[in-house]
Amino acid sequence: MSDVKLQFIGAGDSECLNYYNTNLLVEHQGQRLLVDCGWTAKRALHDLDLCTTDIDAIYITHVHGDHVFGLERFGFENRYVHNEYRIKLFVPRSVLPLLWDETLKGSMGYSSDGENKLEDFFDVCVVDDAFSWQGLDFELFPTPHTKGKPSFGIRLPHRFTFTSDSNVIDDFASLVDDDLYIFHDAYSAGDFHPAHATLQEMRDAYYSELLKRIYLVHYDDAIATRGDALNDFAGWVKQGEVFQC
Template structure:
């Protein structure tokens, strides 16, 4: 099993040598699960030698365009390409209606002679509260994180907790630093992939490096950082982290690699 970071940047890093922080999980059988599907997905897939033809399963964490903006491309290309089957779409139940009505329906609702809905393009699996989904015999538990609180409610956003080859992993997706809410997952995980803003002018909706650096050493020691802005980066390894994930970085979770950590390498891609 391999995990590829198609990009490791924030929502606004396109054109700066990086792409949105969308991930591709590839099973030993060659099946592929796309973790979020941002608006630059056609380019980031191409960079690593893939296309819409390879996308059969998708997980969506929340409704910002760097996580869902590529779904229209996937929907149309897979529907009208006879080589493709309808992709399966996993998302929390509270996201499904808004994904269609407020994000996708403007472009996808109408085709010649027909009106569409989300089920036209995807095999939709709506995950209940505190629920999970299973792909390739791996259970992915949805973890509610705090990304944006608009004063009326917290925008639904979900990270993932899962285990591959004995390695327990926590992928935060976009989140503020909300230790009280997710500390249990920090503690249980063997490996953490954490949203990390590096902007000179921090926003209130992402965990910033200056906050994360104050976490206890046992947590930082198992944490990779991603979702950062262009420009110079702090010395994360010096500060106790595993490092910043690079675009195209591959994590190999093959059980035959007798190591405490997955093998990490870069794909042969252009800058």
């Protein structure tokens, strides 16, 4: 244990100007897995002296710009600038058609080489409910985010759970079990949002001992001003903050 390093290269929501997209870097045995790749991913990695070729694998939780738009840049640069370096891309089965056919294909489907497939840019691995990477066995779990749009959180049992974008989750305490760190989407700018869990909704759905274990991510630009309003949670994740598990 403690041989996995977690670092949120950003932890802001899609409207943020002060914070990068909520994308999580997982490091183990000198390899790096990026959980989601939003439009700020390249800049956020650059701030940590990393570039696209320092990433060995990417896992995609769902198709929204702050989670996938960076793939266009990674794909083109790695293919045409970095000698056809293909990152391993873990994609949930139900997310894959949305990712390529309805999101990336319009930009990446045709280049000076002619027609392209997603596999021309990435080493695509379709995932059902679990996948292994570098000897670590990750589990996926469906999340209630945007109605009708498949989305999945990621969990490394006993170590961490990350909801990515989500409303409150039924029986969340059982899901996270004894995980050391829990990172939960948190809309802190009001008491209602159709796609993201608000602080009050979490208080209503989760018991207080569970709240104390939850670190908030996907917050708005004003998070640092909210002070005491966050006292019943573990805290909010600072951009670039490292968690060892």
